[in-house]
Amino acid sequence: MRPADLGPFLLVAVVLGVGAFFLGPGFLVGAALVATVPGGLAALVVALRAPFDPETELVTPEQVAARFPAAGPGHGRDQVWPHYLAAQARVDLAAMLQAVWTGLGEVWEWAADHKPFDGPGRSWWYVGGLLLVVESAAAVLTGLAATAVAGVVLLLAGLAWAGVGGAVRLVESLLHRRARASARCPSCFWRTSLPSYACTCGLVHRDVRPGLLGVTRHRCRCGRTMPTTVTRAGRDHDPQCPQCDQVLERGSGAWTDVSVPVFGPASAGKTSLIYAGLEALRRQVEAGGGTLEARRDADAARFRAGVEQVRAGRVAKTEAGAAPVGLVCTVAVRRRRALLHTFDAAGELFATRAGTEELRFLDEAGRMMLVVDPFSIPEVAAEVLRGPEDTAAAAPAVDPPETAYRATVLRLQDSGVRLDRTDLAVVVVKADLLVDEPIARDLCPERHAVRDWLRRQRQDHLVSEAERDFGEVGYFLVSSRTGWDPGDRHTALAPLRWLAERGRLPLPPPTAVAAPAEEPAS
Missing domain, CATH: 3.40.50.300 (P-loop containing nucleotide triphosphate hydrolases)
Structure with missing residues (x-):
């Protein structure tokens, strides 16, 4: 936040200070109460602008491995964009508080350099300073309140998001366990329940389960999306062995x-x-x-x-x-x-x-x-x-x-x-x-x-x-x-x-079969 962002609110403080100096102590109390409004509005505007500020940190795919523990066997986190609620939300909440605090510090430094409350007597300085303190307190409280409300909303959204992701993972796990679905590599003979899938850009997604990187879709670092769950990802992408990257049969991991x-x-x-x-x-x-x-x-x-x-x-x-x-x-x-x-x-x-x-x-x-x-x-x-x-x-x-x-x-x-x-x-x-x-x-x-x-x-x-x-x-x-x-x-x-x-392989019931044909198997 820049001092200019609080310029109109400082002007209000100056006007109120002039009125309080000339109209007496009674007006000073009212002015102090009125001064909380511009201070609170200033903090609210600054806090809400912080997540959209170009200077606010953006959690990129390259930072995912450092922020989250490894999930796949033998591989770190995929270099894909993390879900907003998993990473960027915390960065934005911290940025909201930091913006209010930094802005107030710069306003006080500006006031100390330009001395806007210097006047015919020390009482002028006391009155203006008191109103600036009131505005600052209102700004701090409003910033905390705005961040707290945003945090609660994001927390509830995150719990709902995690619940949906957990339900999807549970349903997929139960269905695959019931069907005894897995993937076996015919080259290195590695067996896994979680094949890899390659994006069109060449990046191999090692873990397509719903989680911190997305519930319904994972967004690759190139911007394209990859469906979550082995069943959905395998419809449009060939599975690969996570051990040797050999392309596996369609249906591996889902059938x-x-x-x-x-x-x-x-x-x-x-x-x-x-x-x-x-x-x-x-x-x-x-x-x-x-x-x-x-x-x-x-x-x-x-x-x-x-x-x-x-x-x-x-x-x-x-x-x-x-x-x-x-x-x-x-x-x-x-x-x-x-x-x-x-x-x-x-x-x-x-x-x-x-x-x-x-x-x-x-x-x-x-x-x-x-x-x-x-x-x-x-x-x-x-x-x-x-x-x-x-x-x-x-x-x-x-x-x-x-x-x-x-x-x-x-x-x-x-x-x-x-x-x-x-x-x-x-x-x-x-x-x-x-x-x-x-x-x-x-x-x-x-x-x-x-x-x-x-x-x-x-x-x-x-x-x-x-x-x-x-x-x-x-x-x-x-x-x-x-x-x-x-x-x-x-x-x-x-x-x-x-x-x-x-092994629950789908087979028809035993029936009578015609005499063996001599043509070769297809």
């Missing part, structure tokens, strides 16, 4: 997300089981009026090639040095959509604890599939594999199933994964080669029968450890060569459907 890592020894049949199970699931979903398709062209091509190779019985073994492969499919049934991730890695990586160290797709999966090659069990191999021809036909896994199980579980326990909240499907594969053997005469796909058969083959320690470590364990007998039909006795769909349903 139900089911991840199924498949683990087991080398040559156990993990890759064949994945493609056979996905193809059977595709047929089941399409029979119910839905769709299942790979999200990207590369995934779709790999899906088609994998299905053709498994159908022809010539699946190439996953190379030991190859990076783990993640296949992402979209499942749409009626109005519900979901993402299904399956992960495959070379069996050699599951042979030791050190080999599983970099398999981050195992973390927070919630659902897992252990592939058990029956011909890698010593008791079964000793009775069934009678010569080189039998061994070549069965192509047994390199290690027994407990080797991969223990190495994987130890890695998960070391990483703090809650296995008691994880479902495990124990899948005995190669049923087409096993069921005709005398050792499997009592074996059928019923889960308790598979469990009891494993215990009779001296795998009771594997069964006991699995049921001790995991929250829920299911047992299945499947054939990747013949189990393409969802209605097949040894369908490869059974373990995948069980895990998918427990």
Whole structure:
């Protein structure tokens, strides 16, 4: 505030002072009371002008990180304009008080320099000074009152604003928790419930939840707006992984997300089981009026090639040095959509604890599939594999199933994964080669029968450890060569459907499906 802002009010004080000097003490009391009006009006004008003064500090996106604590995992606050009630309101309230105080100080300095109350006697100075004191007191009280009223109004608005933002966050959280929505990166395997979204200017917004930066929208530093909540932001912007900035599938973070890592020894049949199970699931979903398709062209091509190779019985073994492969499919049934991730890695990586160290797709999966090659069990191999021809036909896994199980579980326990909240499907594969053997005469796909058969083959320690470590364990007998039909006795769909349903993946009810078509998957 400048002294000129109070010029008219100082003139009133001078006039009143002249009148009080000549008209006597009675007029002085009235003049003092009247002098409170211009002082209060001056303070009110100055206080209300302060927020619009160009000299008042403006909280910019670059200052957000210093003013607010970090919110996103591993990232600071986004460089976006903060909501007015979160930052600028406090600056403006302080500016209102500061403007009144600074203005009064400058007025008193001006009065001391120009001595407007010098007159024919000291009483003239006393009268004028008294009226200036009264005006100053009125200005201070009015400034405090105006700031207090503005503060109360802004506080109530802030509480309402925070309530709306909290309600929106709560509703979104409950809906996503009910749907078990999350985002899984197919590149670095990072899992999150809060993807990032890039503005058209290139700035990546790491946290689009309603909060200090906005309830319904966040305003980017470039001026464009970004909708809050993962559901609304994902409609017009591609989600990104907050860890590696890889562009994720549309719907990541908003749709139900089911991840199924498949683990087991080398040559156990993990890759064949994945493609056979996905193809059977595709047929089941399409029979119910839905769709299942790979999200990207590369995934779709790999899906088609994998299905053709498994159908022809010539699946190439996953190379030991190859990076783990993640296949992402979209499942749409009626109005519900979901993402299904399956992960495959070379069996050699599951042979030791050190080999599983970099398999981050195992973390927070919630659902897992252990592939058990029956011909890698010593008791079964000793009775069934009678010569080189039998061994070549069965192509047994390199290690027994407990080797991969223990190495994987130890890695998960070391990483703090809650296995008691994880479902495990124990899948005995190669049923087409096993069921005709005398050792499997009592074996059928019923889960308790598979469990009891494993215990009779001296795998009771594997069964006991699995049921001790995991929250829920299911047992299945499947054939990747013949189990393409969802209605097949040894369908490869059974373990995948069980895990998918427990992950709330939208699936149609089991129905009869036509005989397997020979055309490749789309």
